[in-house]
Amino acid sequence: MIALGVLAAIAAFVAAFLVTWPLLGGKRRWLAPAAAVFAAGLAFAVYAIGARPDLPGLPYDRASAQRAEADPMALTRGERILRLQDMIRAGGADAQAFNLLGRELARAGRDLEAVSAFEQALHLSPDARIYSDFAQTLINLNEGRVTAEARSAFEEAARLDPSLPEPSFFLGLGAYQDGDRDEAARLWLLTLAGLAADDPFSAVIAGRAADLLSRPQADPALVAELADSPDMTPDQRIALMVEGLERRLSFAPDDLSGWLTLARVKAALGDDAAARAALGEARVRFGAEPGAQALLAAAEGALLDEEADEER
Numbered sequence: 558m559i560a561l562g563v564l565a566a567i568a569a570f571v572a573a574f575l576v577t578w579p580l581l582g583g584k585r586r587w588l589a590p591a592a593a594v595f596a597a598g599l600a601f602a603v604y605a606i607g608a609r610p611d612l613p614g615l616p617y618d619r620a621s622a623q624r625a626e627a628d629p630m631a632l633t634r635g636e637r638i639l640r641l642q643d644m645i646r647a648g649g650a651d652a653q654a655f656n657l658l659g660r661e662l663a664r665a666g667r668d669l670e671a672v673s674a675f676e677q678a679l680h681l682s683p684d685a686r687i688y689s690d691f692a693q694t695l696i697n698l699n700e701g702r703v704t705a706e707a708r709s710a711f712e713e714a715a716r717l718d719p720s721l722p723e724p725s726f727f728l729g730l731g732a733y734q735d736g737d738r739d740e741a742a743r744l745w746l747l748t749l750a751g752l753a754a755d756d757p758f759s760a761v762i763a764g765r766a767a768d769l770l771s772r773p774q775a776d777p778a779l780v781a782e783l784a785d786s787p788d789m790t791p792d793q794r795i796a797l798m799v800e801g802l803e804r805r806l807s808f809a810p811d812d813l814s815g816w817l818t819l820a821r822v823k824a825a826l827g828d829d830a831a832a833r834a835a836l837g838e839a840r841v842r843f844g845a846e847p848g849a850q851a852l853l854a855a856a857e858g859a860l861l862d863e864e865a866d867e868e869r
Contacts, residue, residue, distance in 0.1 A: 637661050652682035660690060668698040685718035692727065703731030722748050722758050726766075733769055738814045742770055746813075746848035754851070763855040771817035771856060773798070795826065810842055813849055817856050824860050832860055 632640065641658040659674035675691035678684075692710035696703055703711075708731050715724040729744030745766040752759040789797070799822055806815045816839035823832035836857050843849035 634661060634665050638665065650677075650681070652678045652684065652687065655681065656684075656687050656690065659687075659694065663690070663694045663697065668694050672698065683713070683717070685714045685721055685724075688714035688717065689721055689723045693723065696727065703727055703734055707731075720751065722752055722762065725751075726762050729766070730769075738770060738774070742766075742813050745770075745852070746846065749848035749851045750846075754847075759851060760855070763851040764859070767817060767852045767855040767859065770814040770852070771821040773818055773822060795822075798822070799826075813839065813843065813852065816842075817852065820856055820860070829860065833857070836860075 638658065638661045641654055641661065644654050645658070655674050655678035659671045659678060662668075662671035662674055671694045672691065675687060675694060678687045679691060688710045692707040692714065695707040695710070699707070708728065711724040711728050711731075714721055715728070725744045725748040729741040729748065732738075732744060733741035745762065748762055749759060749766075752762075799819070802815060802819050802822070806812060806819065809815065816835055820832040820835040820839075823829075823835060836853055840850065840853055843853070
């Protein structure tokens with residue numbers, strides 16, 4: 558302990574002297590050795606009080622063995638990551654081990670390391686689930702954007718296993734981000750149609766899709782009309798937008814996004830009855846499509862939640 562304390566003091570002395578000497582000029586340079594002596598004494602005192610060199614270190618082999626014998630659910634995420642890395646180092650470098658490692662790293666927010674693990678897994682086994690996990694990590698790494706690389710991975714995952722819900726959902730998200738709502742709606746309806754009504758994924762996907770598809774979007778014709786009428790009040794502009802949306806739906810009643818948007822705008826204006834009426838009419842028009850019904854149910858659930866919040 559004393560030897561290590563002395564080494565710590567010497568290191569602190571040298572560091573303090575090298576830092577303070579150039580900063581002190583002329584007659585004040587005598588302060589540099591004094592500061593160095595003070596730093597050395599402080600370092601020795603801190604080491605003497607807090608150090609525990611008497612405690613034996615745990616060899617890597619023993620720590621690895623303990624992690625291997627432990628119940629995985631009893632380990633922390635960091636310990637599970639170390640356990641998987643132990644398995645890979647020991648020669649258990651199969652695709653499943655790399656995939657599990659990628660998942661744990663992604664959940665820990667270590668996305669770059671997760672991408673590398675998924676790439677190793679795909680090199681060993683081009684599995685649909687691994688492609689999907691890999692692509693989702695790429696999205697996280699790019700702050701929610703469905704990049705070309707992620708889209709390619711999702712397409713491969715969908716080709717290998719069309720029953721997976723995640724690829725078509727995220728491909729729909731990519732289409733939405735590109736401004737193609739029709740393609741986004743088609744892919745999301747396809748996703749929901751392949752899920753049972755009680756599947757937890759169904760409610761999550763329907764809620765997210767309904768939220769995105771109901772967001773008002775700029776209508777070029779309306780933008781031009783508003784530009785020609787600069788004296789319109791905000792209420793007049795909103796009324797013109799609603800009128801334009803209703804007129805468009807009268808010509809294109811199969812526009813699911815349009816009905817969701819109309820209901821959302823009506824609810825935002827405080828006309829909950831009109832919002833419900835819009836959703837009700839859409840239910841009739843899309844009666845044979847379970848995916849559309851799931852989206853409309855999610856939109857109605859969001860409307861009811863907003864009403865409950867307003868009442869509280």
